[in-house]
Amino acid sequence: MSSITNFRVVSTALLAGVSALTMSACAPKTPKSLPPVPAPTVSPATPAPAPELPAGPVPGSQADFLAAINGRDTIHFAFDKYNVDAESVEILKGQAAWLAKYPAKKITLEGHADERGTRDYNLALGERRASAAKAYLVSLGIDAARITTVSYGKDKPADPASTEEAWAKNRRAVTVTID
């Protein structure tokens, strides 16, 4: 079990690196904005930034979301399947708890497929996975209006390798908060 946990952490780290690269090449609203840039959250109008702010992410931010859920923003699926399994349930419960705490926050669920299928079908499959995750969050009391879904099919793998291990990582739905 511990090896799986480690695996998830690694996978998240990979995702973070990947999406940072992706940002430049993608649509302006490219969803996943990891890693959190130490952004100038203090607006210029604010006179004096409190120097003694405790270190840590801004409450309600994507960084805060990731910290609260221990980086577990991704659930995985079996080949050609879209059902939310027991492990995913735990992850989604963690996400739902954070979402309950910040009722104004919206999220996007990004659905993906591994590369062993046709492009069209995998777009539909990614959509189905994102929708399954959304349905579960809604069943936990999260307002459906706060959740949008988007599918990238097989076109944005987290791991580029053509191996069983990579495919397992790539069959996923990733939760990203929207600012």
Place this chain on the structure above:
Amino acid sequence: MTMRNLALTLALALSAGPALAAPPAPAKPTPVPTPQATATDTPEVLTGTVTDDSAWQSLGIYIPAFATNIDTPTAASAGSTTQLGRAIADVITGDLKNNGLFKPVGPAALPAVPIIQITTPDFPSWNARGAEMLVHGSVQVASNGNLLVGCYLYDVSLKQQLVKANWEMTPADWRRAAHKCADTVYSRLSGESPFFDSRIAYIAETGPKEHRMKRLAIMDSDGANHRFLTTGQAMALTPRFSPDYKKIAYLSYLNGRPRIYVYDVESATQRLVAETGNTTFAPRWSPDGKWILYSMATAGNTNIYRVSAQGGAVQKLTDTPGINIGGSYSPDGHKIVFESDRGGSQQIYVMNADGSDQHRISFFGGRAGTPEWSPRGDQIAFTHIAGNLSVGVMNIDGSAMRHLTDSWQDEAPTWAPNGRIIQFFRTEKNTGKSSIWQVDLTGRNERRLPTPVDGSDPSWGPVRE
């Protein structure tokens, strides 16, 4: 070799197999042999075997530079009429050679031809060189600045003109005259419909696999006149040329929302295929260009819809839980082949164009997707997923399935306008590098189409008017 024998040999070599070689009979589901077909000869072909192609492949077609009466400057990129004469013969040679159809001898290896010989060839000297077929042509500039291109095909041993044709083209379109001539030669020798003067829309890919840039691009059937149409800021996928080549329906992630847009090639503007809050994808045109099929995801389920190419009311064609996607019209527009996983796995189904009578046709194991109806009406090409992805063809009732390719991932077939060649894209394991390939219906003449960068999702349009 007599012409009759030659034509038969070509028909044998080019024929798909069991469902043979009748010209398309648009109003009927099954092709019917027409009276002028060599009906007495065809039963041998119906055995479904694919004959050896060496006889017709080695047919000696000689294509010297096209002649001109006076070397004249033109506005064409290839230069003056003399230079164009050489360039046009080169393009014809490339067309006939690159598709694995013939082994022509091009202008580089042949003497120049005086204009007088265009209509009265020097048969003895061509015969002495080993020519069996001879292509001659001429290039002139009309008073309006357009190009006048003549094209003649001769049987050297018979000392006979087989066909002649001529076209007026704008200088910018000079390559089209060459493609038209290649089409004329190909059609006369094979008995098949033309296909060279056609265009391809596809996705140009660059960059590493995890964040690849995917741009909409177009090119001629031989890869010339290449243009990128989108910048790559928004990922573009699955383009389809409208039958008149004026528009391209494609999937764009503009503003992070994947939806189908209809892109106008001339004005470089685009509009949404349908105003909907949902994801739309997998666009397809009807053969008459009046309708667009698209697939839309709603709460995880995907169904196929039909909308007028002008926009307006939408008709839902499938309505089952799961994934129904894609769709390719039969040439007569009466039926649609599509894919669905309603039976538990991705398989191929056929329905009437109004959505009625939906039934599965693929029953050969594995999964099957991206069906495309042949422009001849007699075959359906598709992606067969059984571990690897390969391009297959089958009869329209799902029988006589066979693979045309054998690689790690070959997918998304699109037909040449004459239904004799299939284009698809091939993805490399691990690197994810993609390239566009062609294969004929024997499965043996396979070649990579040159593109400036990697390519995927090819969409081959009809022969231009």
